[in-house]
Amino acid sequence: MGRGVFTSVAITAGSVIEVAPVVVMSQRERALLDQTLLHDYIFEWGSEGAQCAMALGWVAVYNHSYTANCDYEMDYTTDSIQIITVRDIQAGEELFINYGGSWDEQKPVWFETQ
Incomplete structure (x- = not known):
């Protein structure tokens, strides 16, 4: 799985783990990023998903799971992503997010469809 984020203490459901700022990039910049290794670390951004964002902090290091124990919320007003636990x-x-969007999404993600 590569890198990952682990907790050293117990955490209760509904806890905010991290609020990370993001660097928002245009559709043109996204097309360029899609040709690099950074493609695997960016998030679709904006209500239309035309932009992308690179999260700072640990957000880009969380691994994927279809049974994720965390969810992420995007705040387009503050240009940030929040990681929240969905269970104790x-x-x-290890802390996981679901790359498909919601923590319980079962649709295959991009690296499984290639």
Whole structure:
């Protein structure tokens, strides 16, 4: 899986783990990024999804799971992404998000369809 984010303490459901600022890029810049390794680390951004954003902080390092224990929320007003736990998490667990959007989305993600 590569890198990952782990907790050293127990965390209760509904806890905000991180609020990370993002760097928002245009549709033209996204086309360029899609040709690089950074493609795997950007988020679609904006109500139309034409832009993209690179999250700062640890957000880009969370691994994917269809049974994610965290969700992410995008705030287009503050240009930030918030990571929130969806269940209680034990100390030592890896924190996962679902790259498909919501924490329980079951649609295959891009790297499984290639």
